[in-house]
Amino acid sequence: MIIIGAGLGGLALAHGLRERGVDVTVHERDARPGARPQGYRIQLDEPGLTALRQCLPAELFGLCLATAGAPPARVSVRNRHLEVLADRATGRTADPTAGFEAAGVGPRAFDRPTLRRIMLLGLGDRVHHGAQLASYRHEDDGRVTACFADGRTATGDLIVGADGVNSTVRRLLLPAARVEDAGLRLVYGRIPLDGRARAALPGWAFESIFTVVTDGPGKAHLGLGPVEFATRPDLAGRARTPALDLPPAHDYLACMVGAPADHPAMPAPADLRTLPPAALRELALRLLGDGWHEDVHRLLARWDTASLFPLRISTSAPVPPWEPGPVTLIGDAIHAMSPVLAMGANTAVRDAAELSRALADATGPGPGLARAVGVYESRMRDYAFPIVADSRRTGQQRVGQR
Template identity: 65%
Template sequence: MHQHRVIIIGAGLGGLTLAHGLRARGFDVAVYERDPHPDHRPQGYRVQLDEPGLAGLESCLPEHLFRLGLATAASPPARVSVRDRHLGVLGDRPTAPSPDPSGSTDRPHRSYAFNRPTLRQILLFGLESTVRYGAELLSWERRQDGTVAARFTDGRSANADLLVGADGVGSAVRALLLPQARVEDAGLRLIYGRIPLHPRAARAGEAGRAAEADGSADVLPPWVFDSIFTVVTGGPGSPHVGFGPVRFDRPPGEAGPAHSPAVPLAPVGDYIACMVGAPADHPDVPPFPELRGLGGPALRELAGRLMGDDWHPDVHRLLAHWDPSSLFPLRVSTARPVPPWEAGPVTLLGDAIHAMSPVLAMGANTAIRDAAELTRTLAVAADSRTPLVDAVRAYEIRMTEYAFPIVAASQRTGRQRIGQK
């Protein structure tokens, strides 16, 4: 029986999830990543996974790695809060349940806050011989026998039955496959970083509230721990700030080595992910190339200036605890829907095809859902000995049906809350 070979371009969350899923189902998989090593650039901090992403991980990962993922995730109250700049509550709702990749809606809803670097370390475990670093895609071409040949800038080449572009917003695969596809600047700039939570920092609940009432200098406002994510907004066209607590039941640096088998995980302490955003045309926001050149202290000073004196003191108090060395800027992008295209031995998943605003926290969820959906359809095709192109066609139809409505919903919500284009 022919063992299908799949090349995955990009070792992000979606690409690595797909690699695990396909390897478990007998596919020959190789992942090519342009970065020279896994820690080459910032991967971000907190990532929220709800039912679509969790169900996708569970269906693709070895059971022990999925358990370790949950063991090293935080589970704040599964609510999203929206407040005005004076901390008046504008909205407070549970995180919305969504169907899992198989279409079932009868699973209990779950929401977790993962530390993204920890989750990526877990996803890389067992794929040491599968991921090739320093491999930037140069081109690919469809061969006469229906397979695909990929070439890389360092001279390497590889052939496969299927090539999957999981290479993010600036996807080289998409540029070659769908040159008509458009990814637009959403008109938002973010400064992203961490607020470390030291052992004496405030915790949610009555103890934290009592300490706050006593005026303890190292206590953080308890409301920031009441939801999995809180947005404080100045209204459309104005700056906003978001807070997402990540407090581990067991620190990853302890949980990984104690796991069976042991998984080496870098130590990380509790923290609050904090992002300050503003429209790109805000008078205090420099052009993005200039923003990228600012160091941590300058980024923190800019964020404080964006908030202004009329924002609640709690917001400034939180930003005062921001770790300047953790800060980096981001430009938010959003994808335009793509008309149906002819299926072949090349396809896309995640931000490579449906980049979206982070306002609904669905980017990673949808990328992992893509990986699970593609794994399922390819496995069915392999088992039934039908052409993989038929599975690719089915995947692309289904993926565009569920993903682009989420892109549109993210854009609508971003316009309402934070002035996204």
């Protein structure tokens, strides 16, 4: 099997297939892990945690949990004066027909780079970096060949596009599928919590797994999510037998300032992408303007300027059923969604578990493989696109998403 993309969904799928004895290679366009900013904090609720446990070897799943934080399992929404507008328990119940077993843990906050490094462990030379997919072709024997920009090729029974919002696989497989601009822009970064920093910050920022402070739809908003490691990653890795090599990482608050794309202070997308971190900080402060509670200004005063980067939020349109075959899609490559419900990573990892299970008994190219892919694609459309729609509705109500 050939997986295009070494994000969370692609790596979970690689492990899930290998656990079932399937030979798999992963091809990632980036030259190395961490070559470009992709975010800091990842939240996994029960569907994602259960799917991750189904995909990963037990040792790696244990290491993931050992390094995850467990903030209070609530999502809070406040206005700019910090008055509570909404406060609810988070977490979705797994679909009882899906065969998911309860993971036995509540929602967790992960450091995305640490989670990816853990998921790369055990895959070794099965992950190839610097491999930008250019095209694929169907072979006479029913297999499919991936053709990369540098001239390399790889042939297998199945190609899985796990290559994100700008998926090349999706463009080739489903050229009519649409990924739309959600009309939101974010400046994303971290507030370090080393030393006495945590004690100096307002307590309400740590009372929920995620907090949104909003000035109302169509205006600016602030998002905060604590990432406090149960065990520092390098120490957790060294405590394993045999020891596993993970770099150190330190606690932080993921902090983002967002606004609609048509906000008067928001630059055009091409200009936003070129802004250096200091200019992004100035932009975020302009977006918020005056009249916000002093706690918000205390938080932003501790924002790590060097950590800042811009994000454009996208969302996918529902895709009618297509004929299953030796090419398929998982994660943002097929169902990109805005982050307001924190379900993007959960759904991508669930895709990996669903596809791994569907492929377990399908060996070799032909009708059996196509049937297995079709089973996965049907299930995926049934659970993923309603979440995309829920994310859109919530984003429209809460932060002015299109």
